[in-house]
Amino acid sequence: MSEDGRVDDVDATAGDTTTTAAGDNTVTAADNNTTNTPAADALGSGSPPQDDQIEQDATQADAQETSTQIPVPTRNIRDLFNPPRNIAGIRQRLFDVAEKIELRKDEFDLYWPYVDNVWVRQHRAGSDKTGLYKTDYYACRLQRPTYTPKAVDKPRPDGTPTRKKQIREGGKCHMKLKVVRYEGGYQSVTINQLGDKTQHLHDLDYMDKIKRTTVLMEIARSEVMSGYMPASVYTVMSEDEARLAASGGRHLNRNDVRNASQVWRQQHKDPLRVHEGYKYDHGNGIVRQDGALPLVHRVVNAEIVDPTLAYYAGLPPNTLRFPEELRPFLDPYLPRHDMTFTEDGLPHVTLTYATSLDSSLSLAPGIQTVLSGPHSKAMTHYLRSKHDAILVGVRTALADNPALNCRLEGVGGYGGLGWEGQPRPVIIDPGARWLLTPQTRVIRTVSEGKGKGPWIIIAPGFAMDPNRIEMLKYYGGKYLGLTDFDKRWRLRWEAILRALAAEGIRSVMIEGGGMVINELLRPEHSNLVSSVVVTVAPTYLGQGGVTVSPPPKLDAARRPQPAMRFRDVRWQSFGEDAVMCGRIPHVETPGAVPLQSSMPVTMAPPLRPVSFFNSSVDAQNGFQPRVPPSS
Secondary structure, X not given: XXXXXXXXXXXXXXXXXXXXXXXXXXXXXXXXXXXXXXXXXXXXXXXXXXXXXXXHHHHHHHHHHOOOOOOOOOOOHHHHHOOOOXXXXXXXXXXXXXXXXXXXXXXXXXXXXXXXOOEEEEEEEEEOOOOOEEEEEEEEHHHOOOEOOOOOXXXXXXXXXOOOOOOEOOOOOOOEXXXXXXXXXXXXXXXXXXXXXXXXXXXXXXXXXXXXXXXXXXXXXXXXXXXXXXXXXXXXXXXXXXXHHHOOOOOOOHHXXXXXXXXXXXXXXXXXXXXXXXXXXXXXXXXXXXXXXXXXXXXXXXXXXXXXXXXXXXXXXXXEOOOHHHHHHHHHHOOOOOOOOOOOOOOEEEEEEEEOOOOEEEOOOOOOOOOXXXXXXXXXXXXXXXXXXXXXXXXXXXHHOOOOOOOEOOOEOOOEOOOOOOOEEEEEOOOOOOOOOOOOHHHHHHHOOOOOOOEEEEOOOOOOOHHHHHHHHHOOOEEEEOOOEOOOOOEOHHHHXXXXXXXXXXXXXXXXXXXXXXXXXXHHHHHHOOEEEEEEOOOOOOOOOEEOOOOOXXXXXXXXXXOOOOEEEXXXXXXXXXXXXXXXXXXXXXXXXXXXXXOOOEEOOOOOOOOOEOHHHHHHOOOOOOOOOOO
């Protein structure tokens, strides 16, 4: 150790053999970043023709490691201490790929380096004729053939030492992936299984044992390039075992750190130091000084200005929350996650809207009117997350310019993966009146990765501009033409729902506007609606507004009768609003959780105070969530 507290890292040069202070196995610094356990890797010769590209990629990787142009690490120790949310679960999903996974491109770039010890790109198929789709094929690393080191390794052209590879088993797993990148009005990466091998023959921990991820190696190299000893870097990285294991580093050792920084150390011989708050203890390696906090605590605490806001880190400021304890009130009226279609082959339909005390939806036609309070608004977004599609009429689209997405915490774009939990916007526009532009709110939402492209249902007979069709397709949407009309020459609702079912839509949340809601409340459409969720705001809008009112009903003597009375009704207060859930009489709801038909109208118990919004933004705007009454 030098006088200024630096330690000469003499063991970091190529070819030296050392034993780590923590008792690691003796290996050479020229070894690959694996332990001495024989394991399957993707390096070596003797590959069959279909693995030529894999072998070529491995050769290029070797050459890059020895290049004098050392890439600047894009990650540092903070990425280990503050990893992406639920990184352990995301790594497991990207390992299993049990079902199709669709990610935003920035998510793929963030998460894939956490599993690149598992998947190796075989080859790139290229682009389609539009140039928007690019396809890659990946295989499990253990598909590579067994590698047996040669008796004498040929020296590299640049004179640097050859890598001392171990015998590694291969041909143990044949799981493959097809990865399609789309770069249009939004950017996405779709990951699908390929072939008949649908499961690995090993677990993720086995891959973490035989190969380190790019993320871990970059973090290690970054710390050494900052002037820290590999032994010190290893000590700091391994102090928080849970965080390290979540990122795939349960089997990390000091030799991995030395391997990650080997090329850089060959060009930089300056003495290295230990991290602040740590010391070099002969016989015990790098240890923390008495009274010093672990570096992980110092880094994490320094980056959290207000601990109460740490929960919202990385979420958009308009993210909504809907507490778990309120969901059982709604769930019996919502589609089950495992249901397919009703007995008639139609999607589950939930009719929902917000109304005033005088049954008005808006002050006047074409005027956007806000009725829902913050609590019931969060509830509405929870409903959206439970449906495959959200449907409105063209008048609502023209008047409100809605985003038609879900802003609930945990869905895609708001803390979740890809577009999971985001409903498909569907607009009923028989006359093709809605002119979409890149500035339209629903299209901007698609571009931001916070919603899906809209489907627009039109009637035939319109000379549609091809540019409009291509523009909508560019943003992931499309036009659906229907020719099935009712006796009033309007598109039949059953035909609309069957068309959506044919597109794979299993559940639809219909939000408005007034014409759509009143149509579905007509007796001839009652069997199409599975459940109804109505929010009643404590306000009168006055005469002249857009109202919800079914057509009148008369008895045999032509005397007026109540048009409709819901059954299986429940009420719940949400702040100052009241929410009613129910079903239309004589409606069969296959797949829904049944309620007792004799159950009286009930009022759920009052809610305890909860926060439905991102409190950081609430505080900035001076907003205080409305608290439900205590009685």
